[in-house]
Amino acid sequence: MRDFRAVASAALIAVAACSAPAQNATATEAAAKPGDAIATAVAAPTRTATNVARDKYRHPAETLAFFGVKPGDTVVELWPGGGWYTEILAPLSKAGGGTLYVAAPWEKGLNRVKDKQAADTATYGALKFAEFPAAGTHPKVPDGSADVVLTFRNVHNWRFDGADNTANAFKQIFAMLKPGGVLGVEEHRLPEEMDSALEEKSGYLKRSTVIAFAEAAGFKLAGESDINANPKDTHDYPKGVWTLPPSLREGEVDKDKYLAIGESDRMTLKFVKPAS
Numbered sequence: 001m002r003d004f005r006a007v008a009s010a011a012l013i014a015v016a017a018c019s020a021p022a023q024n025a026t027a028t029e030a031a032a033k034p035g036d037a038i039a040t041a042v043a044a045p046t047r048t049a050t051n052v053a054r055d056k057y058r059h060p061a062e063t064l065a066f067f068g069v070k071p072g073d074t075v076v077e078l079w080p081g082g083g084w085y086t087e088i089l090a091p092l093s094k095a096g097g098g099t100l101y102v103a104a105p106w107e108k109g110l111n112r113v114k115d116k117q118a119a120d121t122a123t124y125g126a127l128k129f130a131e132f133p134a135a136g137t138h139p140k141v142p143d144g145s146a147d148v149v150l151t152f153r154n155v156h157n158w159r160f161d162g163a164d165n166t167a168n169a170f171k172q173i174f175a176m177l178k179p180g181g182v183l184g185v186e187e188h189r190l191p192e193e194m195d196s197a198l199e200e201k202s203g204y205l206k207r208s209t210v211i212a213f214a215e216a217a218g219f220k221l222a223g224e225s226d227i228n229a230n231p232k233d234t235h236d237y238p239k240g241v242w243t244l245p246p247s248l249r250e251g252e253v254d255k256d257k258y259l260a261i262g263e264s265d266r267m268t269l270k271f272v273k274p275a276s
Contacts, residue, residue, distance in 0.1 A: 041092035057263035067184035071096020073147035103132035141176040170217035183271040203241030219271035233265035
């Protein structure tokens with residue numbers, strides 16, 4: 001599904017830019033700066049080569065622009081794992097004087113990003129660490145403090161380990177955002193017509209499932225994009241989404257086939273916490 005709001009907004013901006021008088025050039029340039037800053041962060045020389053190689057699947061510049069991330073924002077990245085997006089968000093935040101939280105289960109879920117910080121304090125020294133979901137015993141993202149919360153391929157994880165923690169996770173995300181703040185979700189997409197039981201073990205979730213959890217927490221769907229869609233993905237692999245790259249859980253079995261498919265088909269959803 002195309003993001004018609006984004007297309008319409010882009011068209012209006014283009015018309016305004018063409019018809020604006022010369023004295024408005026500075027404002028037009030300023031409006032372009034967040035996108036320029038994102039592009040610069042994506043091109044940061046501090047990113048690791050293996051992560052850069054995945055840009056063709058993950059489309060980081062387009063994804064962050066769609067979510068409306070700005071350099072001066074207070075951004076929360078949930079469950080950063082090895083720090084794929086942290087490598088982009090940290091220089092973006094640093095350049096714009098923003099604040100970047102990385103939040104995950106304390107503290108195992110933060111160890112790899114802490115290793116990055118220890119190895120490169122110039123890039124990652126300003127990172128703030130928080131527990132998520134917060135249990136009240138470790139630092140948390142303060143309520144009402146975040147402009148943007150981002151989660152990449154994590155919602156399915158909140159449903160594993162014998163308990164569904166998804167509702168609590170979305171409730172805590174809602175609390176940490178300012179009124180009008182944005183939640184950006186990228187998640188492996190299970191087609192609506194497929195068996196919902198696959199959500200429990202495949203790593204894929206239905207769009208309707210994610211939206212239902214977000215709306216139950218108070219969010220409103222503000223837009224969606226096919227930036228990270230992959231029509232080659234058949235969503236029905238022996239070892240779930242991890243059959244595809246980069247995990248390639250089947251090893252050499254049908255490796256070329258899975259490499260030809262590429263990374264998973266993903267939904268990219270933008271939610272807003274109502275201002276009132």
